[in-house]
Amino acid sequence: MRRRFYTGRGLALALAALAGVGCTDRIPTAGGAELFPGGARPRTLEVTLPAESFLQTLGRFSGFSGPREAGFLLVANRFEGALEANTLGRLTAFPATINYSQGGTSRSDSVFGFVQAQLFAAVDTAASAGTGQVTLQLWEVGQEWDPATATWQLAVDTTGGRVAWRTPGGTRGAALSQLVLPQGVRSAGDTVRFALDSLAFRRIIRTDFPGFLVTANGTPVRLQTRSFALRASVRPRSASPDTTITVSVSPAVQTFVFTPEPPRAESAWEAGGIRAARTLFRIDLRNVRVPVCEPGGTACPTVPLREVTLNQAALLLRPTPPPGGFRPIGPMPILVRRVLEPELGRRAPLSDVVNDVELNTENQAFSYRAGTFVPTDSVYTVPLTAYLSGVAASDTAVANLALLGQPEGASFGVAWFAPNPRLRIVYTVPARPSLP
Amino acid sequence: MMSRRLRVLSSLLALGAALAAGSAPAAAQSLLAGRGLGYPLQPLDARARGLGGAGLGLPGVNYSLVNPAGAAGVPAPAIVATFQSDWLDSRLPGGESSASTARFPLLNAAFPIGERGALSVGYGAFLDRHSAVEVSDSLRIGGSNVGVTDRFATQGGVGRLRIGGAYALGERLAVGAAADLYSGVARDTVSRVFGTGAGITSSSFGADYTFRGLGGALGVRWAPSAALSLAAAASAGGKLEARRAEGTDSAFAGRSYTLPVTLHAGASGRVAPGALVALSGEWAGWSAADAEIPAAGGARDSWAVAGGVEWDDPAREGRASYPLRLGGRYAALPFRWGSAAQGNDFPMERAVTAGLGARLASGAAHADLAGERGWRGGTGATLDESYWRITLSLTLLGR
Numbered sequence: 007m008r009r010r011f012y013t014g015r016g017l018a019l020a021l022a023a024l025a026g027v028g029c030t031d032r033i034p035t036a037g038g039a040e041l042f043p044g045g046a047r048p049r050t051l052e053v054t055l056p057a058e059s060f061l062q063t064l065g066r067f068s069g070f071s072g073p074r075e076a077g078f079l080l081v082a083n084r085f086e087g088a089l090e091a092n093t094l095g096r097l098t099a100f101p102a103t104i105n106y107s108q109g110g111t112s113r114s115d116s117v118f119g120f121v122q123a124q125l126f127a128a129v130d131t132a133a134s135a136g137t138g139q140v141t142l143q144l145w146e147v148g149q150e151w152d153p154a155t156a157t158w159q160l161a162v163d164t165t166g167g168r169v170a171w172r173t174p175g176g177t178r179g180a181a182l183s184q185l186v187l188p189q190g191v192r193s194a195g196d197t198v199r200f201a202l203d204s205l206a207f208r209r210i211i212r213t214d215f216p217g218f219l220v221t222a223n224g225t226p227v228r229l230q231t232r233s234f235a236l237r238a239s240v241r242p243r244s245a246s247p248d249t250t251i252t253v254s255v256s257p258a259v260q261t262f263v264f265t266p267e268p269p270r271a272e273s274a275w276e277a278g279g280i281r282a283a284r285t286l287f288r289i290d291l292r293n294v295r296v297p298v299c300e301p302g303g304t305a306c307p308t309v310p311l312r313e314v315t316l317n318q319a320a321l322l323l324r325p326t327p328p329p330g331g332f333r334p335i336g337p338m339p340i341l342v343r344r345v346l347e348p349e350l351g352r353r354a355p356l357s358d359v360v361n362d363v364e365l366n367t368e369n370q371a372f373s374y375r376a377g378t379f380v381p382t383d384s385v386y387t388v389p390l391t392a393y394l395s396g397v398a399a400s401d402t403a404v405a406n407l408a409l410l411g412q413p414e415g416a417s418f419g420v421a422w423f424a425p426n427p428r429l430r431i432v433y434t435v436p437a438r439p440s441l442p
Numbered sequence: 443m444m445s446r447r448l449r450v451l452s453s454l455l456a457l458g459a460a461l462a463a464g465s466a467p468a469a470a471q472s473l474l475a476g477r478g479l480g481y482p483l484q485p486l487d488a489r490a491r492g493l494g495g496a497g498l499g500l501p502g503v504n505y506s507l508v509n510p511a512g513a514a515g516v517p518a519p520a521i522v523a524t525f526q527s528d529w530l531d532s533r534l535p536g537g538e539s540s541a542s543t544a545r546f547p548l549l550n551a552a553f554p555i556g557e558r559g560a561l562s563v564g565y566g567a568f569l570d571r572h573s574a575v576e577v578s579d580s581l582r583i584g585g586s587n588v589g590v591t592d593r594f595a596t597q598g599g600v601g602r603l604r605i606g607g608a609y610a611l612g613e614r615l616a617v618g619a620a621a622d623l624y625s626g627v628a629r630d631t632v633s634r635v636f637g638t639g640a641g642i643t644s645s646s647f648g649a650d651y652t653f654r655g656l657g658g659a660l661g662v663r664w665a666p667s668a669a670l671s672l673a674a675a676a677s678a679g680g681k682l683e684a685r686r687a688e689g690t691d692s693a694f695a696g697r698s699y700t701l702p703v704t705l706h707a708g709a710s711g712r713v714a715p716g717a718l719v720a721l722s723g724e725w726a727g728w729s730a731a732d733a734e735i736p737a738a739g740g741a742r743d744s745w746a747v748a749g750g751v752e753w754d755d756p757a758r759e760g761r762a763s764y765p766l767r768l769g770g771r772y773a774a775l776p777f778r779w780g781s782a783a784q785g786n787d788f789p790m791e792r793a794v795t796a797g798l799g800a801r802l803a804s805g806a807a808h809a810d811l812a813g814e815r816g817w818r819g820g821t822g823a824t825l826d827e828s829y830w831r832i833t834l835s836l837t838l839l840g841r
Contacts, residue, residue, distance in 0.1 A: 033595065034473045034532055034541035035574040042575055042594050043737075048634040048645055050590070052583055315645040317636065318583075362641070391643055432583055434645035439594065439630035440694040441651055441684055442478070442738030 043442075049435045050317065053296055057426035062288040064345075064406070066271065067352035070282035071415030073261045074154060078130060080262045080418055081142065081229045082331065083222035085135070088266060089331030091228070092175045093220040094147065094156060095260030097236050100211035104242045106251045115242035120204040121250050123238035125183070125218065127231040129194045132336035133417065136190035138225025144200045145219040146209060148172065148179035153217075158265040175263060176219040182206040190227055198231060207238060211255075228331060230418060233257035268332045268420050275323065275427070277340050277379075278411025279332060279420025285410075286348055289394070289429070291403040298435045311398045311433075318432035319394040323386040323409075323423040325379075333381065334419035338411060340379040342388055345406040356408055360393035377412070379421050386423065387430075394431075471528045471543050472818060472827055474789065476573025476596055478738050478777025479682070479699055479731065484508075485548045485566025485602070487524050488810035488835035492797015493750025494769025496720040498708025499673040501665065505550045505837060507566035507604055508706055509675040510618030511661035513552040514608035516560045518806075518841035524548040530829045534779075543572070548835075558610040562620070569600040571628045589637035598628030600653045600682065608661075616663040624655035624682055624701065649694065650687035655679050655701055669712040678703045700730040702743075702776075715756040720769075721749045728776035739778045742788050746773035750795065760804065767797035767812070775818065779825040787822035793831075808837035 039047065073080075082091035103116040125144060149172060151161040161177070162169040171177050183200040187193035202210065209215060222229065236255040241247070268281050276283035295308035321342070327333045344357035361377050379386050388409075397405045411417060475481040485507035490497025497506045504512035505522040527544045550564030574595040580587045606620030630649045636642035657679030665671045679701025686694045708722030728741040735741060750769025773791045780786030793816030800809040812833040819826035 032541045033543070033572045033574050033597065034471075034475065034530055035539045035576050035593075035595075036473050036476075036532065036534055037537040037539070037576055038534070039577045039579070039592075042577070042592070043630075047592060047594075048632060048647070050581055050583070050634065050645075315647075316643075317634075317645060318642045389641060391641075395643075430584070432642055434634055436645075436647045437594075437632040439596075439632055439647070439649050441628075441630075441697070442735040 043439055048437045049298070050432060051297065051300065051435065052430070052432045054322070055294065055429040055431065057428060060289055060291060060294050060429055061427065062290065063275070063425065064286035064288055064348050065351055066276050066283065066285045068268065068270065068276065068279075068281040068283040070284070072280065073263070075415045076280060076418070077416060078133070078418070079127065079231045079233065079260060080264060081220050081222045081231070082227060082264065083140065083224065084226045085228040086226065086329075086331035086333075088329070089228060089264065090158070090175060091262050091264035093231070093234070093260065093262045094151065094153065094176055094217055095234055096153065096215075096217045096258040097210065097234075097255045098258045099213065100236070100238075100255055101253060104240055104251050104253065106242055106245060106249065108245055108249060113242070113244060115244045117243040118240040118251075119243065120207055121239035121241055123202040123207040123236065124199045125202060125210070125234050125236050126197055126199040127234040128197055129191070130230040130232070130336070131191055131194070131196065133230040133419075134191040134194070134228060135335050136225060136227025136229065137192065138190055138227075140187045140190050140222055140224040140227045140229070142185040142187065142198060142200070142229075143181065143221045143223060144183040144185075145176075145181055145221065146179035146215070147217040147219050148177035150216060151176070153259040153261050156261065156263055158263045175221070175265070178219065178221075179216070180209065182209065182218065190225065191229060194229065198229075202238075210236065228335065228418075233260050266330060269328055269330050271328070271422055273425040274326055275409060275423040275425060277409045277421045277423070278334070278338055278414070278417055280415060280418045281420070282411060282414035283420050284408050286345055286351075286354060286406070286408050288348065289397065289405045289407060291394070291398050296431070296433060311431075312403065314433040314435055316391060316395040316398055316431060316433050318389070318430075319391045320430050321388040321390060322428045322430055323388065324427070325381065325383060325386055326422045326424050328420055328422045332418070332420050334379065334417060334421050335381065336417070338379045338381070338417045338419065338421060339377055339413075340386070340388075340409065340421055341377050341412040342390065343408050343410065345408045348406040354408075356410075359412070360390055360407065362389040362391050362393075381419075386421075471530060471570060471829065471831070473532045473534075473539075473573055473825060474775065474777055474779060474818070475570045476575070477779055478735055478741055480569035480571040480599060480777075482726070482744065482776060483547055483567035483570050483599075485564070485568075487522055487548055487837070488797060488812040488833040489767070489799060489808075491812035491814060491833040492767035492769060492795055492799070492810065493720045493748070493752060494771040494793070494795050495746065495748035496708060496710075496722040496750050496769060498675065498706050498722045499663075499671050499710045500708075500720055501671040501710060501712075501718070503552075505552060505562075507548060507550060507564050507602065509661035509663065509673050510562070510604075510606035510620035510659050511608045511616045511663040511673065511675070512618065513560040513562040513606070514558070514610040514616030514618060514663065516552045516554050518839045519551070519553045520837060520839045521551045522548065522835060522837040524833060524835040526831065526833045528829050528831045530827060533826045534824065560608045562604070562606045562608065564604050564606075566602050566604065567599065568602045568624060569626070571596050571599045583640070583642065586640075588640045588642065591635045593631075593633045593635070595631045595633075596628055597631070598626060598651070600624055600626030602657075604659070606659070614665045618661040618663075620659040620661075622657035622659060622677065622679065624653060624657060624679060626653035627651065628653070651694065652685050652687055653682055654685075655682040657701060670709070671711075672709045673707070675706040676704065697734070699734050702727040702730060716754050718752040718754075719749070720752070721747075723747045726776065736781075739781045739786065741776050742774070744774050744776035746771060748772075763799075763801045765799040765801070767795070767799070769795040769797075771795070779823060785822065786824045787820065789818050789823040789825060790820040791816060791818045793817070806839045806841055808835070810835045810837075
C-alpha cells in the first residue's frame with residue numbers, strides 16, 4: 007500500500023515539473039505582410055497641430071526666485087549692452103590660531119606670517135560669455151550691507167529701513183586685487199583666482215571685514231561662478247623657517263546684485279531665469295480630430311484623437327532671444343509640470359512633472375527626456391507622450407500645465423519662446439482584427 | 443469503505459483540478475492554428491499516441507475522450523491526465539520559424555456506478571488557435587526612417603467538456619453516450635513596436651472572443667474474442683457560436699460555425715502472447731464549415747488512419763510491466779494555408795511514433811510516455827512543418 011502511494015506521488019510530481027517546463031511557450035510565428043488578416047495591419051501617421059487647435063495661454067508669471075536662491079554667483083559688464091552684475095560676499099572667520107605638526111608633535115600658534123593667499127572660485131564656463139579682455143576687480147565693500155536684501159540700488163532693504171548704496175552695484179572700498187582675462191571667459195579656465203598681497207590678506211581676515219565685492223571692467227562679459235573661498239599659506243612664528251601651513255576658509259553668505267531686472271515679454275512664453283519665470287497654458291484635446299489616412303488623399307476621414315493610439319506627442323517650442331543680456335547661454339533644464347488650480351494665476355500650485363522619462367541604462371536612473379533646453383536649438387521639443395496619451399483618453403481631455411525652469415532659479419538666463427507652440431503627434435489608427 | 447473511496451476520489455479530483463489549472467496557457471502546435479477555425483487537436487493519452495494515435499479499440503477500459511463507451515468496466519474511480527509538448531519548425535516561402543509548446547490535451551475522470559455502469563467527466567482539447575504573424579518594416583516619421591515590427595497574434599482555443607455514461611451489456615459489449623459542451627476563448631492582438639531610440643511608444647490592440655457550442659457522442663466497444671477488440675464512436679455538434687467579448691475593439695459582430703460530424707472506428711488484435719496490433723480511422727466532416735470561412739481558406743473533410751504495435755511481457759501478467767510501442771499516422775488536415783485562389787492545397791500530416799509504458803502497483807497506476815516525429819505539408823500546401831512531440835500520461839486508480 008505504501009509503495010503504491012509513493013509511486014503515484016512521484017509520478018504526479020514529475021508531471022507537475024513538466025507542466026512548469028511548458029510555461030516557456032513560443033507560439034509559431036510566420037513572417038510576411040500578406041499574412042496579416044484583413045484590416046489587422048496598423049497604420050501610423052504623423053500630424054503637427056497648430057496652437058489654435060489645442061492650446062490656450064493662461065498667463066506668464068515671474069518673481070519666484072532671486073540671487074539668494076540661485077546656486078551661483080554672477081559678474082557682468084555691459085553684457086549685450088545692458089546687463090551689469092557684481093558679486094558680494096563674506097567668508098567664514100579665519101582661524102585665530104594655526105594648528106600644525108612638527109617633529110611628531112601637534113602645536114598651535116596665534117601669531118603667523120603671511121606667505122601667499124588667493125581668493126578663488128570655480129567658473130561655470132558653459133553659462134558664461136565674453137571673448138574680449140576683461141578685468142575682474144576685487145574690492146572691500148565700502149559700506150554696511152545686508153546680504154539677504156541687497157540689490158543693485160540698495161545696500162539694505164529691510165523693514166527696519168532702506169539704505170541705498172553710495173555707488174549702485176555696491177560701494178567700493180579699498181581695492182584688494184584684480185585679475186586680467188585677456189580673452190574673457192576663455193582665459194578664465196575653470197577657476198578665477200585673485201592673488202592677495204599681505205595687506206589685502208590682513209584686511210580680509212579682519213573680524214570686522216564688511217565683505218568683498220567683485221566687479222568687471224573692459225569688454226562686455228557675463229561670468230558665472232561658484233562661491234569664492236580663501237586659501238592662504240602662512241608660517242607660524244613658533245615653527246621652523248621652512249614650515250608653511252595652508253589654511254582654507256570656506257565661503258559664508260555670498261550673493262550678487264544686477265541691473266536691469268529681466269525684461270517681460272509681451273506675448274512670448276517665458277521659462278526659467280533668475281526670477282524663475284513660468285508660463286501657464288492649457289492643452290485642450292476635446293475637439294482635436296486627426297486623419298486616418300495619409301495626407302493628400304481625397305476625402306480622408308478624421309476621428310477624435312481619443313480613438314487612436316498616441317505613439318509620440320511633443321510640444322514644439324520655437325526659441326526667441328530675450329533682450330538685455332538675459333538670454334540663456336548654456337544648457338538649461340526646462341520642464342512641464344501639471345498645474346492644479348490655474349485660476350489662482352501666479353499662486354497656482356504646481357504638481358508633478360509630465361515630461362516623458364527615460365531610463366539611463368548605465369546608472370539605471372530615470373531622467374526626463376529632452377528636459378534640457380540648448381540655446382542653439384531652433385526648436386525645443388518637450389516630449390509629453392505618456393502624459394498626453396492619458397489626457398487624450400480621459401473624459402475631460404484637458405490639461406493645465408506650466409512651462410518652467412527646473413529647479414527654479416538655477417540659471418540666470420531666461421528662455422523665451424514664440425507664443426504659438428505646435429503639437430506634433432505620431433499616432434496609430436487601431437487595427438480591428440476579426441475572426442474569419 | 444465509503445469514506446476511503448471519498449478520500450481517494452477527492453484526492454484524484456484535486457490533482458485533476460491542479461493539472462487543469464496548469465493547462466490554461468495551452469499553446470499551438472502548428473502555424474495552421476491561425477488558419478480556418480484552428481488546428482484540430484486529439485484528446486488522446488500517451489498510450490494511444492505511442493501507437494500512432496490508434497487509441498480506439500484497445501482491449502479493456504479506455505479513458506480517452508474519443509469513445510464514451512471506453513470507461514465501462516472501470517473497477518474504481520480513476521483519473522488520467524496527459525501532458526504534451528511540441529518542438530516545431532515551420533517553413534514558408536521566404537522564411538522559417540521555430541516554436542515550442544506545452545499543453546494538457548486530456549484530463550478525464552471515471553467513476554464506477556454499480557457493477558456495469560460508469561460515469562466519466564473529462565476535458566479535452568478540440569481546436570488550437572495559437573499562432574502569430576510578424577513583419578518588420580520602416581516608416582518615415584519626423585523626417586527619419588524608423589524601424590517598426592508589426593505582429594498579429596491569436597491565442598486561445600476551444601476545448602470540449604464531456605460528461606458521459608457507459609454501460610457494459612455483458613462481458614464483451616459496452617455502449618456509451620456523452621454530452622459535449624464546447625467552450626473556448628481567443629484573444630487576437632495586433633501590436634506595432636517601434637525601433638529603440640526613436641522615443642516612440644508601441645501600440646497594441648486586442649480583441650477577445652468567446653466560443654460556445656453543444657454536441658453529443660455515442661460509442662460502442664465489443665470484444666468478440668479475447669484476442670480481438672473493436673470499437674466505434676460518432677460525435678456531432680450543432681453550431682460553434684463565436685461572440686466578441688464585452689469592451690473588445692473588433693469589427694467582428696459574432697457568427698456561428700458548423701461543427702463537424704466525426705466518425706471513429708478502431709480495432710486491436712493480440713497477434714502473439716505479448717504483441718498487440720491496433721488500427722484506427724477517423725473521418726470528420728469539416729467541409730460543412732467550408733462556406734463559412736472562405737477568407738480563411740475554407741475547409742474540407744479531414745480523415746486520419748493510424749496503426750501501431752505494442753509489446754508487453756506476458757510473463758509479467760499481474761505484476762509491474764513496461765510495454766513498448768511503435769506506430770504511425772497519416773492524416774488529411776481540414777484547413778489550408780492560404781487560399782484556393784492562391785493555389786494552396788490542403789496539407790497532409792504524417793508521423794511515426796514510439797512509446798513506453800509503466801504499469802505499476804498491480805495496475806493502479808499507469809505512466810505512459812510517447813515520442814513522435816511528424817511532418818505536415820505536401821505538394822502545393824505552401825507550408826511545411828516538422829515537429830517533435832512528447833506526450834506523458836498518468837493514470838491513477840483509487841483502489
